[in-house]
Amino acid sequence: MLGSKNGVHPRARGGGGVARSLPEHPSRGYGQPVDLDSLINVADFERVAAERLEAGALGYFAGGAGEERTLRDNVAAWERWRLRPRVLVDVSEVSTRTELLGAAVSMPIGVAPVAFQRLVDPDGEVAMARAAAEAGTVFTLSTIATARPSEVAAGAPDGRRWFQLYCFRDHAITRSLMDEAIDSGFEAIVVTVDAPRAGRRERDFRTGFQVPADVTVPSLDAALGGDRSVTVQDVFAQIDLTLSWADLDDLASECSVPVLVKGIQTHEDATLAIKHGAAGVVVSNHGGRQLDGVDATADLLPEIAEAVDGRGAVFVDGGIRRGTDVVIALALGADGALVGRPALWGLAVAGQAGAERVLGLLRSELELALTLCG
Numbered sequence: 001m002l003g004s005k006n007g008v009h010p011r012a013r014g015g016g017g018v019a020r021s022l023p024e025h026p027s028r029g030y031g032q033p034v035d036l037d038s039l040i041n042v043a044d045f046e047r048v049a050a051e052r053l054e055a056g057a058l059g060y061f062a063g064g065a066g067e068e069r070t071l072r073d074n075v076a077a078w079e080r081w082r083l084r085p086r087v088l089v090d091v092s093e094v095s096t097r098t099e100l101l102g103a104a105v106s107m108p109i110g111v112a113p114v115a116f117q118r119l120v121d122p123d124g125e126v127a128m129a130r131a132a133a134e135a136g137t138v139f140t141l142s143t144i145a146t147a148r149p150s151e152v153a154a155g156a157p158d159g160r161r162w163f164q165l166y167c168f169r170d171h172a173i174t175r176s177l178m179d180e181a182i183d184s185g186f187e188a189i190v191v192t193v194d195a196p197r198a199g200r201r202e203r204d205f206r207t208g209f210q211v212p213a214d215v216t217v218p219s220l221d222a223a224l225g226g227d228r229s230v231t232v233q234d235v236f237a238q239i240d241l242t243l244s245w246a247d248l249d250d251l252a253s254e255c256s257v258p259v260l261v262k263g264i265q266t267h268e269d270a271t272l273a274i275k276h277g278a279a280g281v282v283v284s285n286h287g288g289r290q291l292d293g294v295d296a297t298a299d300l301l302p303e304i305a306e307a308v309d310g311r312g313a314v315f316v317d318g319g320i321r322r323g324t325d326v327v328i329a330l331a332l333g334a335d336g337a338l339v340g341r342p343a344l345w346g347l348a349v350a351g352q353a354g355a356e357r358v359l360g361l362l363r364s365e366l367e368l369a370l371t372l373c374g
Helices: 042-052 055-062 069-079 124-135 149-155 171-183 202-207 218-224 232-236 245-254 267-275 297-308 323-331 341-373
Strands: 098-100 103-105 109-111 138-141 160-165 189-192 259-264 280-283 313-317 336-339
Touching: 042 055, 042 341, 055 202, 055 341, 069 297, 069 323, 109 124, 109 341, 124 138, 124 149, 124 160, 124 341, 138 149, 149 160, 149 171, 160 171, 171 189, 171 218, 189 245, 218 232, 245 259, 259 267, 267 280, 267 297, 280 297, 297 313, 297 323, 323 336, 323 341, 336 341
Parallel strands: 109 138, 109 336, 138 160, 160 189, 189 259, 259 280, 280 313, 313 336
Antiparallel strands: 098 103
C-alpha cells in the first residue's frame, strides 16, 4: 500500500517491467515492422514513432504551445517527486485492478482523447479502442476523430468507451455527436473546456500542418463539408466561445451518462464543476498545447483533489510516461490517469499491437512500483 498522500515527496522516478510479446504490424507505410520485444518503455516507442511519421503529423502530435515550457514541465513535474517505500509488507498478491466511474478496469490508466488517429495508422481510433479493450481499460474518443462513435463501438464492442466533447457553435452538430455516442454505448461525456481557441502551436505553423482531404473527420465534415484539407485553426473556429457554467448545468442535468469536465487547472474551477453537476474532473492543460506557461498537471493535482474532496472523480493527464508516474498521481489524490501521446506512439509504431504493448508496459511498471512501495 502507498498509505496516504504523505507517502510521496518531491522528485520521483523508477519502475520497469516488460509486457508480453505482441505481433508485428506496420504503421501506415512508415518504416519496416519492428520487433516489439525490443521496445521496453514509452521513450522507445516515441523514438521509433518520430522516425516513422512525416514532419507535419509528428509536429502536431508531439508539439506544444509557444516555447513549449508547459509541454516539458508536464513530464518533469512527475520527476520532482520521490516515492517512500514501506518494507516487510506481504506483497505476494498485488493487483492494479480498480474501478473508474463505477465499472471495473484492469488498471487506473485509461486512454486520453487524441484527434486524427488515422494520420498514424489506417485503422486509427478503432485500433486504439481495440487495444484499450484488450488491455482491459477505458478508451476516450475525440470529437475530432477520424471515426464515428458508432464505428468505434462496432469495431470494439466489448470495450469501455467515453466520448470527449467539444461544444461547437452549431449546437445541432454537438447534440448529434453526443447522442450517437450515448446510443452507441459510450459511458461518459468528457467536456473539454480549456480550448475556446487553439493555442499557438508553432510547430504546426512551421510545417504548414493540415489534415489531408482524403482523411475523413466526421464532425468537421458536418461543420465544414468534406473534400477539403483542414487546419487546426479551422477546427477551433467551430468552437462555441460563449460556453459557460450554466451550459454545463444544462448538459449535466439532461445527459443520461456521467459528465466529466476536462481542462480543470484551479481548485476554484474544480469546485464549480462539481457544483454545476459534473461527476468528476480531469486535471489537464491539454498536454501543454494551449496556454504555455501554466503549471504542470502533477503540480495542480493536489489542490484540485482537495477541492473535490470525494464529491466526484478526479483524473489527471499530461506528461505521464511511467507506471511510477501513475503511483504518484494516485498518492496525490487522483482516481486514475489518462495517457494520450504514449498510446499514440504505440499506434504509430505498430497499430493496435503497438498501443496494446504500451498499455501493457505501463501496467507492468505500475504493478512493480506498487509491489516495491509495499
